[in-house]
Amino acid sequence: MKIAIMGAMPEEVAPILEKLGTYKTTKYADNEYYEASYKGVDIVVAYSKIGKVFSTLTATTMIQHFNCDKLLFSGVAGGINPSLKIGDLIVATKLSQHDLDITAFGHPMGFVPGGSVFVEADQGLIELSKEVAKELGKTVQEGIIATGDQFVHDEKVKENIVKHFNADALEMEGGSVAVVCKSLNVPFFILRAISDTADTDASFSFDEFMESSAIISAEFIMKMVDKV
Ligand SMILES: CCCCCCN(CO)Cc1c[nH]c2c(N)ncnc12
Numbered sequence: 001m002k003i004a005i006m007g008a009m010p011e012e013v014a015p016i017l018e019k020l021g022t023y024k025t026t027k028y029a030d031n032e033y034y035e036a037s038y039k040g041v042d043i044v045v046a047y048s049k050i051g052k053v054f055s056t057l058t059a060t061t062m063i064q065h066f067n068c069d070k071l072l073f074s075g076v077a078g079g080i081n082p083s084l085k086i087g088d089l090i091v092a093t094k095l096s097q098h099d100l101d102i103t104a105f106g107h108p109m110g111f112v113p114g115g116s117v118f119v120e121a122d123q124g125l126i127e128l129s130k131e132v133a134k135e136l137g138k139t140v141q142e143g144i145i146a147t148g149d150q151f152v153h154d155e156k157v158k159e160n161i162v163k164h165f166n167a168d169a170l171e172m173e174g175g176s177v178a179v180v181c182k183s184l185n186v187p188f189f190i191l192r193a194i195s196d197t198a199d200t201d202a203s204f205s206f207d208e209f210m211e212s213s214a215i216i217s218a219e220f221i222m223k224m225v226d227k228v
Pocket residue numbers: 008050051075076077078150151152153170171172173195196197198199202206
């Protein structure tokens with residue numbers, strides 16, 4: 001069993017690397033991959049850099065080059081569902097790409113031929129997260145996450161994403177990681193802690209809360225590794 005733990009930014013994986021203590025660093029495809037054994041589990045950690053292209057490359061590399069057979073993503077997200085407050089955790093039940101648009105040809109937003117609007121996360125890992133949440137006495141929401149190559153800081157964009165995807169949160173990597181894992185038949189789990197609410201002051205909120213929210217998500221993910 002080899003587990004991939006992925007984030008998009010250094011701050012999202014730093015708490016995980018700290019927990020691992022010692023690890024081997026491998027430079028590959030303009031990135032770094034950190035390997036360690038944690039409580040008898042082989043782990044590869046990396047942050048992809050921001051956006052769908054970088055996250056596609058890293059997820060594919062972790063699976064194809066480092067032979068990971070499960071992928072856990074830990075990071076932060078913009079909250080859409082008003083029930084999601086700063087620091088709250090959301091587990092993706094399914095994910096979409098909100099900026100994939102060939103609606104000019106009558107297709108739904110987020111759809112291209114051969115693809116699907118939504119990709120569902122692994123139910124087994126979602127069930128595992130419920131066990132962890134119970135043990136930690138934490139409430140973790142499950143919901144739809146929409147992914148696109150933009151930092152959303154506008155109510156209108158949020159509303160449009162809700163209209164098309166009924167999304168509860170948004171970010172910039174999960175939807176592409178989902179496609180990679182589904183196509184390569186690797187169970188995946190996307191966990192995010194809310195850093196902002198994707199409105200006009202999102203960038204200020206992100207700057208203030210990203211680090212603390214990233215820690216919340218990372219700590220939960222590491223509890224999942226104990227049981228995976
Ligand atoms: C230096 C700026 C780095 C932004 C990276 C943000 N990540 C992307 O995965 C998560 C995220 C948190 N809040 C968001 C928002 N409002 N829109 C998009 N993505 C997000």
